Each structure stands twice: as C-alpha cells, then as structure tokens.
Amino acid sequence: MNKEFIYTEIADGIASQIRNGVLKPGDRLPSVRMMCREHQVSMNTAKRVFLELESQSLIESKPQSGYFVSSLMSVKLPLPEVSRPSLIANNDEQDELISRVYENMGKKGLTFFSIGVPSGDLLPQAKLKKEIINATRELKDGGTEYEELQGNLKLRRMIAVRSLQWGGNLSEDDLVTTNGGMNALSFCLMALGKPGDTIAIESPCYPGILQLANGLGLNVLELPTHPTTGIEIEALKKVIPKIDLCLLIPNFNSPLGSCMPDENKKETVRILSENNIPLIEDDVYGDLYFGSSRPKCCKSFDKDGNVLYCSSISKTLAPGYRVGWIAPGRYKDKIMKLKLLHSTSSISIVNEAVANFLKSGKYEKHLQQMRKALQNNYQNYVQTIADYFPEGTKTSRPQGGLSLWVEFDQHIRTTELYDMAIKQNISIAPGRMFTLQDQFENCMRLCIGLPWTEETRLCLQKVGNLAKKI
Incomplete structure (x- = not known):
C-alpha cells in the first residue's frame, strides 16, 4: 500500500473519531510506538500522522506526557464570512488609520497584537x-x-x-x-x-x-x-x-x-x-x-x-x-x-x-520550534477569545502564519475598540486597515507571534472585555 495513503488514512480515521465525539477533549491518544505496532507503520509515518492532526488543531502535545485531543474541540467559534468587496474604493480613512496604528511601533510598554512580525523572544538572536x-x-x-x-x-x-x-x-x-x-x-x-x-x-x-x-x-x-x-x-x-x-x-x-x-x-x-x-x-x-x-x-x-x-x-x-x-x-x-x-x-x-x-x-531547527510555538499560541488565543469575547465572535482557522482574523457582530467597530485598547497599552489592528473599501469595520487582525505568557492572556482578555462594552 502507498505510504502516503497509509498516513492520510490513519489521520483521517482519528480525525473522524474526534469530530464525531468518540474521542473527547482531553482524551489521551496512543503513543508513537503504540501507533507503529497497531498500524504496522514506521516511526516517521506515525509522527507524520500526529503532525497532521496537530496542524488541524485536533490534538495537542504535552511534554513528557504524549498527545491529547485538543481542548479547542470544545470551542465552537464559527468562521468569518467570505468577503464580498465592491469596486468602490475610499483610501483616505485607511491611510489615516494605518498611520495611527503604526506610529506606536517600537514604543515601550505596549502589547502589540497589531504588528505582524514574530517577537524577538521567538528568534535565535x-x-x-x-x-x-x-x-x-x-x-x-x-x-x-x-x-x-x-x-x-x-x-x-x-x-x-x-x-x-x-x-x-x-x-x-x-x-x-x-x-x-x-x-x-x-x-x-x-x-x-x-x-x-x-x-x-x-x-x-x-x-x-x-x-x-x-x-x-x-x-x-x-x-x-x-x-x-x-x-x-x-x-x-x-x-x-x-x-x-x-x-x-x-x-x-x-x-x-x-x-x-x-x-x-x-x-x-x-x-x-x-x-x-x-x-x-x-x-x-x-x-x-x-x-x-x-x-x-x-x-x-x-x-x-x-x-x-x-x-x-x-x-x-x-x-x-x-x-x-x-x-x-x-x-x-x-x-x-x-x-x-x-x-x-x-x-x-x-x-x-x-x-x-x-x-x-x-x-530548519529554529523553524521547527517557532512553528510549534505559533500553533500553541493560536490554540491559546482561540480558547481565550471563546472565554472572554462577546457572544457571536468568529475567528479564522489558520493552518500556519502569524495572523488570526476576528469578526464581531456588526455593531462593534474595531476603530473604536482600538482607541479604547490603546489607553490600556494594548495595540490591535482594526479590519478597516486591510481594505480600500468601506468594509471590515467589525473585524480585526491579531498577531499570534508574541510569546504566550500570563500577561499576554490578560491583555487579550482585556480586549474582549472592552469589546463587550461597545
């Protein structure tokens, strides 16, 4: 049997069990060695199965403990809508907003959810x-x-x-x-x-x-x-x-x-x-x-x-x-x-x-560590958003990169949220920055390239609480 087919067949089978509730959040999965014995596959094939399931945010690894069904499976945040831009552009508001957000770049004491680059803590300086x-x-x-x-x-x-x-x-x-x-x-x-x-x-x-x-x-x-x-x-x-x-x-x-x-x-x-x-x-x-x-x-x-x-x-x-x-x-x-x-x-x-x-x-060694950190960040961001953001909040489901797109109900304007958050020394990127049209006023981008700490979690929690006040 084709090795590629074996890897996808095993991953799809486990994914189906997770999505159907047979395997529940927190359940421990078989070890890599047990996977090899049960399916008669190589160590590399077994590891690839787990990597694929991790990439779909279906499982998470815990050092010295193994792989577990991700707690994100209990988080039911819907996807943002497909964008429907028109042919009418208005770039004045976008330019002014970008200037407001980026003029703070490099300023001490701010938590930058707005700047789409990895933190120096994630880099091999x-x-x-x-x-x-x-x-x-x-x-x-x-x-x-x-x-x-x-x-x-x-x-x-x-x-x-x-x-x-x-x-x-x-x-x-x-x-x-x-x-x-x-x-x-x-x-x-x-x-x-x-x-x-x-x-x-x-x-x-x-x-x-x-x-x-x-x-x-x-x-x-x-x-x-x-x-x-x-x-x-x-x-x-x-x-x-x-x-x-x-x-x-x-x-x-x-x-x-x-x-x-x-x-x-x-x-x-x-x-x-x-x-x-x-x-x-x-x-x-x-x-x-x-x-x-x-x-x-x-x-x-x-x-x-x-x-x-x-x-x-x-x-x-x-x-x-x-x-x-x-x-x-x-x-x-x-x-x-x-x-x-x-x-x-x-x-x-x-x-x-x-x-x-x-x-x-x-x-390549650096990338392996960085990819793992970013994926863990994504999972932590979504869990925090589910816990503290307004009901009806939607998030994208990136399979890589540094960005998480958040969509609120229409009455929440993220330019107003930006003004409120910056007073708390937190910078976000309002959705209107990412278009030349009158759209995405209720959206924002969060950079997931920050080190995940208690301070990061509290800042994200503050953004959610501020959004609830609008």
Whole structure:
C-alpha cells in the first residue's frame, strides 16, 4: 500500500473519531510506538500522522506526557464570512488609520497584537549575532565591498536548495536578492505596472501592499476571499478582462491566514498565464506551516516564467535584517535593471550571515520550534477569545502564519475598540486597515507571534472585555 495513503488514512480515521465525539477533549491518544505496532507503520509515518492532526488543531502535545485531543474541540467559534468587496474604493480613512496604528511601533510598554512580525523572544538572536561576527571575518575586506548585482551567491544557492521543499526546483541563477520582502514586491510592481493599470488582490489584504499599489498609481481591485481557502477562482475569472496584473499571498495570507488548495493555485496560474497577466506571489509566511509538510506555491505550477516569486526572512528569522529575494521568471532583466537603479547592492555582511545560518541547518531547527510555538499560541488565543469575547465572535482557522482574523457582530467597530485598547497599552489592528473599501469595520487582525505568557492572556482578555462594552 502507498505510504502516503497509509498516513492520510490513519489521520483521517482519528480525525473522524474526534469530530464525531468518540474521542473527547482531553482524551489521551496512543503513543508513537503504540501507533507503529497497531498500524504496522514506521516511526516517521506515525509522527507524520500526529503532525497532521496537530496542524488541524485536533490534538495537542504535552511534554513528557504524549498527545491529547485538543481542548479547542470544545470551542465552537464559527468562521468569518467570505468577503464580498465592491469596486468602490475610499483610501483616505485607511491611510489615516494605518498611520495611527503604526506610529506606536517600537514604543515601550505596549502589547502589540497589531504588528505582524514574530517577537524577538521567538528568534535565535544569540546565534545570529555569532553569524554576523563570522561574516565580517570571512568576507573580503570585512564585507565593506559591494556584492554582485544579483546578490550573494551562497545565499541564492541556499534559497534554491530550500525551494525543493515546495516544488520550486530553482537554481541560484533564477534568484535576485532584495532589501526585504516589501522591496521585492516593490520591484515587481514597478517592473510590471504603470499608473492607471489595475491590480487584483485578496480582500482583506496586507496594508503595506495596498499602500504600495496606491503609491505607484495602480487601481486596486479586491477579490472575494474565503477565510480558509483564499480567493474565489470564479471571481478571478470574471475580472480577467479588467486587470493587468495580480498579487496574491497564497500561503497563510495576512490577515486571514488562509491557504489556497493546490488545485486552486494551479488553476490560478493557468488562468493568468493564458491571459498573459503576470502573477506576483508573496510567500513570506510559507515556512510557518503547522502541518507535516510545507505547502506548495503558485510558482510550483509555473511553466512559462509568468510567476514572480517573492519571499524574505522578515517573518521567520530577523525582521530588521531586511533580507529578501525574487525568482522573477521571464521578467528577470527588468528586475535587475530596477535593482541597479534603486539599490545596486544588498547588505553584504547580513546576507553572508543569513546564508551561513541556512547552510548550517540551524534555520530548519529554529523553524521547527517557532512553528510549534505559533500553533500553541493560536490554540491559546482561540480558547481565550471563546472565554472572554462577546457572544457571536468568529475567528479564522489558520493552518500556519502569524495572523488570526476576528469578526464581531456588526455593531462593534474595531476603530473604536482600538482607541479604547490603546489607553490600556494594548495595540490591535482594526479590519478597516486591510481594505480600500468601506468594509471590515467589525473585524480585526491579531498577531499570534508574541510569546504566550500570563500577561499576554490578560491583555487579550482585556480586549474582549472592552469589546463587550461597545
């Protein structure tokens, strides 16, 4: 029997028992060794079963004790609605709100549920410091020289190796380094669009993308988006005659945490390619999966170089290092010209340090720990929301990433909730930040990248209690 089939069959069987109430919250599951004996499978297959069930938030592990049916199974929070954006934009309110939220970034004493980056407590800061020191010793002239235009060769090689995990099969020559993920997206939009062109995006969408598109004079067309599976393919087909390019975050999109199924990614690539519409893929969250394997990317299905794949380490390793990259496909020459014009070179020492960190294997070990922490955070957030937020509150069910989307009843405006929370030294991200339209006033995004402590729980509890007062 096919090993893949065995793993999915066992996981589906246990999942069915949990959902049907045969296995109840708190029930202990068989150990890995017992699973091996009962089903006559290898240790790796048994562990993969548990990883898959964990990714669905059906079970949770307890150190030295084993696996248990998740307490979340007793939490019945419905999913947010599928977004239904119109074609009418009003960006003034969004810009003003973003400025209010981000002006506090870095301010001492605030709990930031609003900023979508991992806390420094989840990052290997000491190890990175050592790599920076080593890079200054290894590089010619201590790293004071410019890199080659395409970027650090070792870093590009390590990124290419990691692309095999999601079916990218890239080579170092396919990649161009950038100063962070937003710099990569900026190069792509400048290379492909001109003022007056129309770009299709998810709705809700990461505010930085909305501001960038606006700043370049592009018309933004927001697509209906499901909180679990991403954009609606039929909606994309209908707007094809109206758009000139498309930008998506297919894996664990911010703010919903949605992940497009492989068949949807493949169909999206096919539709856009047939109509000669470039697809910019932002994959900064792809490594933060909760399941047993990394999801594929749209670039995995790209046959003619029409997908410009962008990513960075800003959400996984070091936001302040500003290390990003593009696999621009057939648009490589345009990207190289823009890099020459706007930045010439990335930061030599930092890129060398990151390259060495990836090559050493430390990055993957770090990711394993970080993914576990984020998944536990998600479970704790949902439990706290269920306990303390207003009745009728809905939450997304991300299978990875840093975002949790919360939807209240219509009478609760999260801009008002933000004003109340900031007085308590708590910052949230109101839903209106994530659109250019009059929608999501009753929604907010919470970053799950904070260390889960009693203080974090109390702050989240305060947000829920404040919402009840509105």
